[in-house]
Amino acid sequence: MLGVKSRNLGTVPAAKGGATSTSGGGGGMTAWELRPCGMLVQKRNSDVNQSQNVVPTIKVKVKYCSSYHEITIKSQATFGELKKMLAGRTGLNPLDQKLVYKDKERDSKSYLDVAGVKDGSRMMLFIDVMRQEKRLVEDLKSAKMDKAKLSLMEITSEIDKLAKEVGNLEREIYGGKKVNEKVLLNLIELLMSQLIKLDGIVGDGDVKLQRRMQVKRVQKFIENLDLLKIQNSKVGISKSNISFEQKLVSSMEKQRDSMKWPLVVTTEWEKF
Structure with missing residues (x-):
């Protein structure tokens, strides 16, 4: 061998x-x-010690108010992972939880085994009131911001529709077609209502910037409609003036024709 x-x-x-x-x-x-x-x-070594690399599972008892919760978790997990598991049991947001082990609050990023947590270890769970209030304020602010963005999107959509109507009126009036003045006044009123809606939107950052841009946009459309009203009135006056002048010329020609009398000689002149 x-x-x-x-x-x-x-x-x-x-x-x-x-x-x-x-x-x-x-x-x-x-x-x-x-x-x-x-x-x-x-x-x-990874093959030889494969059985030695298995992470053990432990059970810890957590007291919250007057209740105890037994959680099965990996020994090398973090306190943050333990908080997520406790959220399902207690209904308490992990961000609002304060875990105390051996009279010391533990950071969410800390590991259980490093802190000395073993099978059967006990710890306390409390509500972090200040952190909870801060989070609720931030959530409320975020909800208001989302609502403002949604409202701004809806108003912008309405302004886009009105902008198309303004463009159609510009082509008609500057093309020499007279439109009903009520159409112009109604469109101005609708744009003014959008300005009122924009004034009710409160927001910072991008929302504030977008709101300001839409306000300027609506104001520009209203100015264009004021100019269209003037142009529309000119289109009507010019046509009536042409019609009046044509009638006046025709009437004068008829009078002139009626004043043409035949020439009659009443005196005989001596011929030499």
Whole structure:
């Protein structure tokens, strides 16, 4: 049988198609494996100690008010993960939780095993009132901001529709077509109502900037409609003036024709 010699391991017999183990100079057992090329090498530590790398599961008891909650969790988990599990039991937001272990509040990023938490350990859960109030204020502010954004989007959509109507009126009036003045006045009124809605939107940052842009946009449309009212009135006057002038010229021509009398000679002049 073929043998492999090592300075520390002595003679290691090769097993057919498998791994063998032998004792070294220190008397410990060493695991070996036979590679496909025929080389006998020592097994990797990850394979040898695979069973040793398994993270144990522990049970901890957490007291919240007058109730106890037993939680099964990995020993290498964080206190933040434990808070998430407690949220399902207590209904308390993890951000509002204060976990105390061994008379010390534990940070959410800290690990249980590092803090010394073991199977059967006990800890206390409290409500962080200040943190809860701060979070509620921030949530309320965020909700108002979302509502303002939604309202702004709806108003912008209405302004876009009115902008198309303004554009249609501009093409008609500047094209020489007279429109009903009530149409212009109604459109101005609708734009004014959008200004009132924009005035009721309160927000910071991007919402404030978008609101200001829409206000300027509506004001510009109203100015254009005021100019269209003037132009529309000119279109009506010019047409009536042309009609009046045509009638006046026709009437004068008729009068002139009626004043043409035949020429009558009443005196006979002496002829030389």
